[in-house]
Amino acid sequence: MRICYVIIIIGLLCCGLAQASGWQAVKSEHFVVYYKEDKNFAGETLRQAEKYYNKIASDLGYSRYDKFWQWENRVKIYIYPTREDFVESTGIERQWANGMANYEKKEIISYKWSKGFTESLLPHELTHLIFRDFVGFTGKIPLWLDEGVAQWEEKARGHAIKIVKNLIKDGNYIPVRRLMAMDVRHEDNYELARNFYAQATTLVGYLIEEYGGIKFSLFCRQLRDGKSVDEALSFVYANSIRSVDELEKKWLKYYGGG
Ligand SMILES: [Zn+2]
The missing domain is CATH 3.40.30.160 (Collagenase ColT, N-terminal domain)
Incomplete structure (x- = not known):
């Protein structure tokens, strides 16, 4: 990868x-x-x-x-x-x-x-x-989102999904809140960096596949305009995801089947 x-x-x-x-x-x-x-x-x-x-x-x-x-x-x-x-x-x-x-x-x-x-x-x-x-350049776009989108467009998604399914199965995934605060650019641990990318890819993939590109664009714009991830989620996905913790639960179910 x-x-x-x-x-x-x-x-x-x-x-x-x-x-x-x-x-x-x-x-x-x-x-x-x-x-x-x-x-x-x-x-x-x-x-x-x-x-x-x-x-x-x-x-x-x-x-x-x-x-x-x-x-x-x-x-x-x-x-x-x-x-x-x-x-x-x-x-x-x-x-x-x-x-x-x-x-x-x-x-x-x-x-x-x-x-x-x-x-x-x-x-x-x-x-x-x-x-x-x-x-734009002024908004605070978190790294996981930036990298997740790029990786999703790269056809690496099949490989990422495979990694994530194994991580979930073994309970080794990075908690989503922690992932969202990570700066992988300074990460020397290859495996941790690999897991970061795979999880970020599938988080973006989950949001796009399950709720569509238009909502996803809206979500990105909320972050750009200064909302926190929790606020942006509950603003855009109010009927289904109202916080990072709810996103983690749904993401685990989507890729882990549990
Ligand atoms: Zn990148």
């Missing part, structure tokens, strides 16, 4: 990247892909990015904003040839970090690792960017 590393403010790095030499570019309506070698891979990345863009925006109900990423607002995707190049240039050394998104600069930075890049990292980081465009 891939775990992403998100950096919200990396101004210095980005200036450095933009001025670095040796980049070539291919462009489409919403994206510019920068690459140092393998034009075919860059072209395929561009094609996939446009495909994901349409799907994610429509899944999350943000299609009406579909002009906001054009021309000078296009998202930039930097693809380093190897992981060593990526690590050397970004300074990110964590074992499981294969890429990152800069929300404010609308940039995705990674390296060429074929299938994992196009099937997993690209949709994951694109979801972060679309989600941020929607909820």
Whole structure:
């Protein structure tokens, strides 16, 4: 399971990247892909990015904003040839970090690792960017929600569901209130980080599958506007979920059958 590393403010790095030499570019309506070698891979990345863009925006109900990423607002995707190049240039050394998104600069930075890049990292980081465009930068969006949405769009959901079913069966899951306060970006315990991602994914999945995307968008907007998770839940899902504890009970039943 891939775990992403998100950096919200990396101004210095980005200036450095933009001025670095040796980049070539291919462009489409919403994206510019920068690459140092393998034009075919860059072209395929561009094609996939446009495909994901349409799907994610429509899944999350943000299609009406579909002009906001054009021309000078296009998202930039930097693809380093190897992981060593990526690590050397970004300074990110964590074992499981294969890429990152800069929300404010609308940039995705990674390296060429074929299938994992196009099937997993690209949709994951694109979801972060679309989600941020929607909820903005000022609101307090909890990490579990940010990561849960990104992971849900990444087709990692089948794997996450399997992990969660086992965690529930063995009583090893992270209590949901604790999960919601965790900052997994500083977590060195791989298994705990993996469980965090799997649980976050299925919490988002449960809310979307059971109550629909429109309510889910409304829930995210409540958080953005400053409500606590308890308040946002009881505002949007008043007839079924009025607190984090009730959410945990329903989530346990949904995936654990108990
Ligand atoms: Zn992420």
